[in-house]
Amino acid sequence: MSKEDDILLRNIEDKIDKCMDDYRSTNSIFLDLRQRSLAENSCKRRSGLQFIFYGGYEEAERTIALFLPDYISLSNTDFKTIHAYFQENEEDNPLALLRIINESSKGKELSHRDYLGALTGLGVKREMIGDILVRKDGADIIILKEMADFLMIHYEKAGRAYLNAEVKTIAELIVPEGQFEEIKDTVASLRIDNVVASAFRTSRGKAAEAITGGFVFLNGIQTDKTDKQVKEGDKLVLRGKGKVILQEIGGSTRKDRVFIILKKYL
Numbered sequence: 456m457s458k459e460d461d462i463l464l465r466n467i468e469d470k471i472d473k474c475m476d477d478y479r480s481t482n483s484i485f486l487d488l489r490q491r492s493l494a495e496n497s498c499k500r501r502s503g504l505q506f507i508f509y510g511g512y513e514e515a516e517r518t519i520a521l522f523l524p525d526y527i528s529l530s531n532t533d534f535k536t537i538h539a540y541f542q543e544n545e546e547d548n549p550l551a552l553l554r555i556i557n558e559s560s561k562g563k564e565l566s567h568r569d570y571l572g573a574l575t576g577l578g579v580k581r582e583m584i585g586d587i588l589v590r591k592d593g594a595d596i597i598i599l600k601e602m603a604d605f606l607m608i609h610y611e612k613a614g615r616a617y618l619n620a621e622v623k624t625i626a627e628l629i630v631p632e633g634q635f636e637e638i639k640d641t642v643a644s645l646r647i648d649n650v651v652a653s654a655f656r657t658s659r660g661k662a663a664e665a666i667t668g669g670f671v672f673l674n675g676i677q678t679d680k681t682d683k684q685v686k687e688g689d690k691l692v693l694r695g696k697g698k699v700i701l702q703e704i705g706g707s708t709r710k711d712r713v714f715i716i717l718k719k720y721l
Contacts, residue, residue, distance in 0.1 A: 460493060467494050467520060471501055474522035482549045483520040484582035485510075485599070488692060489669065492677035494520045507532040508675070510585050511550050511597040511625045516692075517585045519549065519599075542626050550585065551600040552623040553607075555593040559616040570594050573613035579606070588631055593618075595629050634721045638699075641712035645704070647673065648681040651691060654699040654717050670694045697721075 463486075470481040486494055491508055498506045498520065505525060510518035513534045521537070523529070527547075529536050541548040557565055567587050574584055574596075585597030598606065603622045610620045642649040651671060652662035663681045665671050671678060672692040673685065685691070685701055692698045698720045705714030 460490075463490060464493060464497050467497050470520070471498070471504060471506075471522055474524060475501075475504070478524045478526070480524060480527065480547060480549075481522045485517045485519055485585050486582075487517060488672045488675060488694065489677055491518060491520070491675060492672070495676065498522075505529070505532060507534075507537050509534070509537055509550070511552070512586075512628055512630050513538075514630075515586050515597070516698075517597075519585075521549070538625075545624055545626075548625055549600055550625050551598055551603045552625050552628050553596040553598050553603070553610070554621045554623050554627075555596060555610075556619040556621075557593045557613075557616050558619050563616075564591055565589070565594070565613050565616055567594075569613045569616075570596065573618075574606075574610065577606075577609050588629065590629070590631055597625070597628070636719045636721060637702075638717040638719055639714075640717070641708055641714055643712055645684050645686070645713060645715075646681065647671070647678065647683045647685050647691070650685050650701060650715065650717075651693060653715065654691060654719060655693050655696050665693060 467483055470483055474481040483494065498504055505523040507521050508518040509521045510516070523532070527540070529540060555570065567589050570587050570589065571584070575581065579602065583599050583602050588595045607620055607622055611618055638654065640653045642653055648659055648663045648666055651666065652659045655662070666681050667679050669677055669679060670693060672694070673683065674690050687701055687704045689701045690698065691701070700718045701715060702718045703716040707713055
């Protein structure tokens with residue numbers, strides 16, 4: 456484990472202790488998928504802990520670990536339940552939405568990299584920023600609520616483009632409809648290495664290397680087992696290469712290969 460990972464897990468433990476000792480909700484910084492896997496392993500070792508990974512919308516890739524005292528009596532801590540709770544108790548939501556409008560009428564459309572670069576140029580650490588959802592005229596950026604006042608004042612430009620920033624609630628988030636490619640294929644079995652190889656057009660050997668190397672996430676959880684079985688609806692992420700959903704599993708061919716349909720996000 457790296458020094459950075461050790462610091463992260465110490466901070467996670469500190470937030471858990473504060474939740475349980477002070478009887479109040481606490482949260483981590485934003486986590487990527489690998490960090491989320493590390494945090495989840497740590498959380499599962501704490502008996503009685505109520506926690507959820509939350510990024511403002513159901514498909515969020517960057518999430519915070521949210522720790523809840525038992526007086527927030529949620530029947531289960533899935534996304535829909537916690538999202539409904541925050542809609543009724545907005546003051547408890549540690550996240551906010553920064554809505555950006557690109558005011559440069561003749562400027563080019565800004566990319567994810569443009570928005571993120573402008574933020575880091577202000578000295579904002581990546582761990583304070585969640586997903587950046589880009590539109591033609593701007594972006595919705597999910598942030599820790601504690602950053603809202605600072606960004607409202609200072610987040611004015613990205614490159615040569617002038618920006619107008621407004622803080623809104625997470626309930627007002629606009630999630631753009633994702634573009635995707637449909638992949639139809641057959642695989643020898645529903646082992647994860649077979650499906651990853653098909654989804655990302657690589658050999659089974661290279662897919663296996665990526666899995667054992669910790670680069671593959673199944674439903675947000677890092678996995679290193681090449682023989683793990685996947686099922687319809689599972690989401691697979693190959694770090695640095697993209698995300699796919701196993702949309703449909705069909706019948707078998709004469710050679711006992713399995714028909715699958717994958718939805719690969721572009």
